[in-house]
Amino acid sequence: MPLFAGSHFKRLLDLARKGRVAPLYLFLGEVAEARERAAPLLAILSPQAPPEKMNLREVPRETFWEALSSGALFGPQKVLWVESGEELSEKEVSRLRKALSSRMVTLILQARDLSEEAPLYRVADEIGAIVPLVPRRGPGRFRDLLSERLAAEGRHMERSAAEYFLALVGEDYLHFKNELEKLLLYTAGRKNILREDVEAVVVPPEEAEVFRLAEKALVEGPEVARALLRRLLDRGEAPALILGHLAAYFKRLWLLSFLAEKAPDLLTLRKYETFRQKLEEVVRAQWTQPPRVLQVHPYALFRMRTLLQGLPQRFFPAVFKALYALDLALKRGFQAPERAFFNFFLTLYRWRSGSPFPKSPPNVEAFLGARSLV
Numbered sequence: 001m002p003l004f005a006g007s008h009f010k011r012l013l014d015l016a017r018k019g020r021v022a023p024l025y026l027f028l029g030e031v032a033e034a035r036e037r038a039a040p041l042l043a044i045l046s047p048q049a050p051p052e053k054m055n056l057r058e059v060p061r062e063t064f065w066e067a068l069s070s071g072a073l074f075g076p077q078k079v080l081w082v083e084s085g086e087e088l089s090e091k092e093v094s095r096l097r098k099a100l101s102s103r104m105v106t107l108i109l110q111a112r113d114l115s116e117e118a119p120l121y122r123v124a125d126e127i128g129a130i131v132p133l134v135p136r137r138g139p140g141r142f143r144d145l146l147s148e149r150l151a152a153e154g155r156h157m158e159r160s161a162a163e164y165f166l167a168l169v170g171e172d173y174l175h176f177k178n179e180l181e182k183l184l185l186y187t188a189g190r191k192n193i194l195r196e197d198v199e200a201v202v203v204p205p206e207e208a209e210v211f212r213l214a215e216k217a218l219v220e221g222p223e224v225a226r227a228l229l230r231r232l233l234d235r236g237e238a239p240a241l242i243l244g245h246l247a248a249y250f251k252r253l254w255l256l257s258f259l260a261e262k263a264p265d266l267l268t269l270r271k272y273e274t275f276r277q278k279l280e281e282v283v284r285a286q287w288t289q290p291p292r293v294l295q296v297h298p299y300a301l302f303r304m305r306t307l308l309q310g311l312p313q314r315f316f317p318a319v320f321k322a323l324y325a326l327d328l329a330l331k332r333g334f335q336a337p338e339r340a341f342f343n344f345f346l347t348l349y350r351w352r353s354g355s356p357f358p359k360s361p362p363n364v365e366a367f368l369g370a371r372s373l374v
Contacts, residue, residue: 005132009037012129016044021077023100025108026124029133031083033173034110037133042081045106051079056087068099068107078105085111085120093119100127142166142176153184154191161195168202175205182299185272201297210242211300214249218307218352222345229341239330239337246344247323251293254316256301257308259283267305275302315351322347 004012015021025041027034042051052067067080088096100107114121124130143166150157157165165183169176179202186201187193209228217225232242260266263282269275276298283290294301322344329340 003130003132009131012131013040013044016041021045021106022128023103023106024124024128025106025131026085026120026128027108027110027131027133028113029110030112030173031110032177033133034083036177037131038081038108038110042079042108045077045108046079051081051108053081054083056082056084061092065095065099068096068105069102070105077103079108080105081108081110083110085109086114088120090119093123096120097123097127142169142173145176146180149180149184150193155184155187155193156191157193158195161193161198164195165198165202168198168204170205172205175208178208178303179203182297185299186297188273210237210245211249213242214246214253215304215307217345217348222342222349225345226338226342229338229345233337239341242337242341243323243327243330246326248293250316250319250323251291252296252301253304253307255291255294256304257311257313257316259286260305260308262286267308272299272302275305311352318351319348 012025025038027038029037045051054064054067056064064082070078096107099105109120109124111120116122116125121130143162146157146162146166165179169179182201183193183197187197209232213225213228213232216228229242233239256266259279259282262285263278266275266278266282269278279298279301283294326340326344329335329343330337
């Protein structure tokens with residue numbers, strides 16, 4: 001099978017539907033993009049149950065080889081989704097080719113960019129199919145994906161607006177995806193998307209990174225949050241500014257929790273537009289002038305609500321106390337910023353993971369001090 005780049009990927013799906021299945025599908029690109037791009041192929045090849053999944057960086061290599069050799073001789077073919085294929089050595093690629101020759105398993109493999117001379121690339125070219133996810137770099141990196149999504153939605157974007165959007169979102173796939181989703185929601189009901197729309201809601205990744213810091217700490221853990229923090233500090237972001245964004249984030253999450261108590265369906269509504277309308281209704285019922293931290297695009301709150309699942313109300317006073325302690329450590333304790341923030345991330349993640357909260361409730365001064373950060 002040849003390369004299936006861009007719009008040619010549809011042909012690969014058509015072949016799979018007709019039963020023309022390759023033993024190996026190699027998706028070249030970042031993990032997040034590969035997962036999303038491969039999803040329709042996985043649905044075709046493994047319609048009854050989700051495929052077995054693994055990451056070569058996280059499992060013993062023998063687990064991978066056992067999975068390859070445990071396919072069924074009769075019945076539906078086993079489908080295996082594997083990430084970090086670039087970890088395979090030349091010797092292992094040779095073994096992989098032999099294992100796939102039995103045709104008992106269909107392997108869908110993600111790997112970061114490989115040269116055409118790489119052993120894995122050559123094997124995929126000979127016996128399988130290659131899906132290069134993003135063949136270019138620079139502002140036009142996601143041009144094809146943008147065109148495909150707009151066409152699927154029946155929308156149109158002026159060329160100047162599209163170029164401006166692509167320049168703003170940079171080369172991070174998840175940021176591109178999130179900002180495009182936000183833009184489509186902002187312009188819902190209109191066919192044409194203008195440059196003014198892009199200017200109204202799209203932010204560059206540098207700004208988005210600051211706001212993602214709290215989410216990273218809560219969901220992915222302190223080490224991931226620290227890596228992002230280092231990038232921010234290396235770029236010259238002031239610790240006080242980062243702290244202010246963290247405080248604003250948790251105020252926002254706290255107020256969303258308060259609103260969800262008044263209208264519990266805010267946490268269960270699956271359609272964004274329904275959520276937005278309900279949110280406006282509840283906010284109007286509570287305040288004539290909404291708090292400043294809630295004056296953000298509703299899509300941000302729509303994404304944040306999943307973090308509230310499993311969080312007790314005492315989580316928030318504890319977090320504000322920890323933010324106040326972080327503020328003191330930076331201003332009066334002269335702690336190194338990375339160390340001070342990392343201690344906060346550790347505390348946050350322990351609470352999120354079920355560790356007990358402090359026995360004594362935070363005092364009013366600490367709570368008010370944290371609230372006054374922004």
